[in-house]
Amino acid sequence: MKFMDEYRDGETVHRLSREISQLADQNRTYRIMEICGGHTHSIFRFGLSQILPGNIELIHGPGCPVCVLPMGRMDEGLAMAERDGLIFTAFGDMMRVPGTTGTPLDAKARGADIRMVYSPLDALETARRNLDRPVLFFAIGFETTAPSTAVTLMKAKELGVTNFFVFCNHVLVNPAIRALLESDDMRLDAFIGPGHVSTVIGCKPYEFIAEEFQRPLVVSGFEPVDILQSIVMILRQMNAGVAKIENQYGRAVSWDGNTAARKALDRVFETRSTFMWRGLGGIPNSAYAIREEFAEFDAEKQIGVRGRSFPDPALAQCGEVLKGVKKPVECSLFGTVCKPENPVGALMVSSEGACAAQYRYSDATTVLRK
């Protein structure tokens, strides 16, 4: 493996991994969930699980927005796409996400006008260049992405655009963590907190995890040294029997987050009383809806399709994998029926999903080995 040479901080990695081995108490286990898909990708890419002692298990959480979108929402979006003359815009990652009626790419093959955009602002611009046609933006993402949709809607209002619609699928990270902590098969000891979500929300909103559930959370950067450093911080807390919210990623994340972004979120969105998460079911207060003041842009109100929800295919174990009860390889569809080229579950779609990351790097032995 040549990756070691690519990675500049090899020495630091080994020092940290030795420190982790010393800190890990042989008489107990440490089950640590990384919430963010970016961390999942990094962990698999560098084989970090393999350099940890056997009693530290990393569990891959629900922090990939594409992975938790239920099939029914994709179906609704695609039903809108099949409206006469409508232009459907979405980020590239959405193009291969399966609904029960196929993916956006399948809809495009059937004649729908499906276009990939890199920014919600470009979806708005598409509307301004096609004034005679409705333009839909399929909005998805956690608190990292939601402020950009909010600002785009504020601009649409300022400009008086009338043919732009947003299908809002933005979800919130903390209600999902709460749902995991409250679930019956909960076996998590601590969390590695999301890096980029936290640039927006800061660290304060995680306090309930320590206060109500006595679990440590450390907001972490994405490099191997960051993740290992965060694990050191978690082990120190657990060994001392304390639970605190700590910030390892201070170079990008402040305690209070980004005020302008939070203001935009508050202005445009309200929380839904409940929202379906793929594999996890309905979670209270876990998603944003567009406020009445911006209702003219709300695709659910203006284009409206019936809300439906479909269970995942019977053999798919996406829910168990998301909750950390099962590993990707324990799903009977893994690598046989369900592959990145033809995903059954959304965890196989993007490199931030646990199944795709596992599939892609399954032959990668430890990258950072001495």
Next chain:
Amino acid sequence: MCLAIPGRVEAIEARTQTASVDVLGIRRKVSIDLLVDEGLSVGDWVLIHVGFAMSKISAEHAEEQLRILASLDEINEAQAEAEGYGQPPNSGNSR
């Protein structure tokens, strides 16, 4: 979509709340609406996500972010994303 790409501010247009940013050698306009409180100036580095500058970062952090994108094999994706900003598709171009 979850990429955060570092870019260097080359020019600021206060009226439209946009900045011209050098992202991986590509010059693009991004929104700075989310950094109104940060007192952004030319030469600053920012982390960009879906066409929006999200946070002001140091030059070292920018370099580190580029390194992590490269080691996660996401640098091409980041480049495609940066190139895509401000280029609304004229017809279905999904890949």
